[in-house]
Amino acid sequence: MNIGREILDKLNVLSKISEPSKGVTRLYLTKEYLEARNIIENWMKEAGLTTRIDGVGNLIGEYKSNNAEAKTLVMGSHQDSIEDGGKFDGILGVILPIVCIKNLLKEYRELNCNIKIISFAYEEGTTYGAACLTSKAVAGTFKEHLLELEYKGKKLKEAMKEYGFNPQKIDECKMKKEDIDTFLEVHIEQGPVLEYENLPVGIVTAIQSCNRYLVKIKGQAGHSGTIPMKLRKDAGAAMAEIIYKSTKLAEELGEMVLTFGKISVTPGAVNVIPGEAEFTIDIRAMKNTILVDTIEKIENIIKEIVERKGMSYSIQMTNEITETACSLSVMEALEKSFMRQNIPVFKLPSGAGHDAQEMANIAEMGMLFVRCVDGISHNPIEDVREKDLDIAGNIIMDYIYNF
Known part of the structure; x- marks a missing residue:
């Protein structure tokens, strides 16, 4: 038929x-x-x-x-x-x-x-x-x-x-x-x-398995021309470094896929240092234990970068499917x-x-x-x-x- x-x-x-x-x-x-x-x-x-x-x-x-x-x-x-x-x-x-x-x-x-x-x-x-x-x-x-x-x-x-x-x-x-x-x-x-x-x-x-997370970084907005690089609390730069290092980690570990599908900065102006950044993490693997181990490593990356730059962050799990x-x-x-x-x-x-x-x-x-x-x-x-x-x-x- x-x-x-x-x-x-x-x-x-x-x-x-x-x-x-x-x-x-x-x-x-x-x-x-x-x-x-x-x-x-x-x-x-x-x-x-x-x-x-x-x-x-x-x-x-x-x-x-x-x-x-x-x-x-x-x-x-x-x-x-x-x-x-x-x-x-x-x-x-x-x-x-x-x-x-x-x-x-x-x-x-x-x-x-x-x-x-x-x-x-x-x-x-x-x-x-x-x-x-x-x-x-x-x-x-x-x-x-x-x-x-x-x-x-x-x-x-x-x-x-x-x-x-x-x-x-x-x-x-x-x-x-x-x-x-x-x-x-x-x-x-x-x-x-x-x-x-x-x-x-x-x-x-x-x-x-598929776990999803929402990460928020709190820095300090400021003028893009007057604040030296070493004195900035740039939430956007912190987010970029986190994404790069986490992606490299996933490539090295294998056995899972990692995606940062939504990213944003505030206030989002061409001449303003981002004071806040927000991004999602989507991580998937055939075994949930792999996800748990990997997200722990990623959170360590987030913590190290954010604290080194004098900022704060929060991470919230929004989805968990084994x-x-x-x-x-x-x-x-x-x-x-x-x-x-x-x-x-x-x-x-x-x-x-x-x-x-x-x-x-x-x-x-x-x-x-x-x-x-x-x-x-x-x-x-x-x-x-x-x-x-x-x-x-x-x-x-x-x-x-x-x-």
Whole structure:
């Protein structure tokens, strides 16, 4: 069955729902979030699903089997994007299962399993810093302190209230373990491995750890022309030295990747020495112990540089996700679907974090990766081949039918 075209067409529609940018900018708790959610909800209903919105804004579509002994398969991914991102990241894992269910019910009328498809409202961490916030709510791992996170001077709890969500009732979003047997997420690989292997899809074995931090340095602003270099308390220069030395450390140690994705200085004027600097740290590895050891070394670098320059600093962890192994039973079932569809079985780990990591707290968890062109993601030119979408869709339909 050729469903790749239908999946691609729907993704193209959603890619136009974006703040003005070269790529896709569709953030949590914005008019773009609501517009996309409404369109996806209509597609869920057309596919034969009943729908509801939970207390953090996730859209959930449900199919109830007539089989009294039916197990429950939950699928999904996120509808939000980074700023100026691609049109496949996350949203593919929402649209592909909707199209699969639509075509399965059209052909067979009934399924032997219960289905839930979740369009998670906020995964990226672009605005409030912490990732997977709305899947944390579903998995029961959401912590109250996350409500205090800020974006553009507004706390998360305040923004939620503006969109009609009660931050005091997040616990009600939690899915009971008895209501879910397996969680399966389809996602673009976001890397070059499948492209290198010339394979359309792959089975994910594990998702690596990811910790994020916010660092603030307090120096002293001053005139750029009147203060000698040796007498300055330049927060911007301190930040630059920290980034350089930490990056060199990561290169020497290996086994992890380190990114300083957001940097800023205050007041940010051409003729003023920066009095304050702020930057983020994103560090990832397949073992959490590596992250703990590395961030300790990085904090020592920060401490030495800041104190040497007579300044002060603070460091706050904004996100913590430990490495998560995919379920062997889910991987084995996917292997069988690969073989029935005559697709070579290939397995690989995930370097990116996903909602599936949170859902693994309450269910058997698996992931299917779809090749992305040239391994490019988090980029406006992110792309996926229609034939790969078709192969992925047929594998998922086979998996659902045999669940």
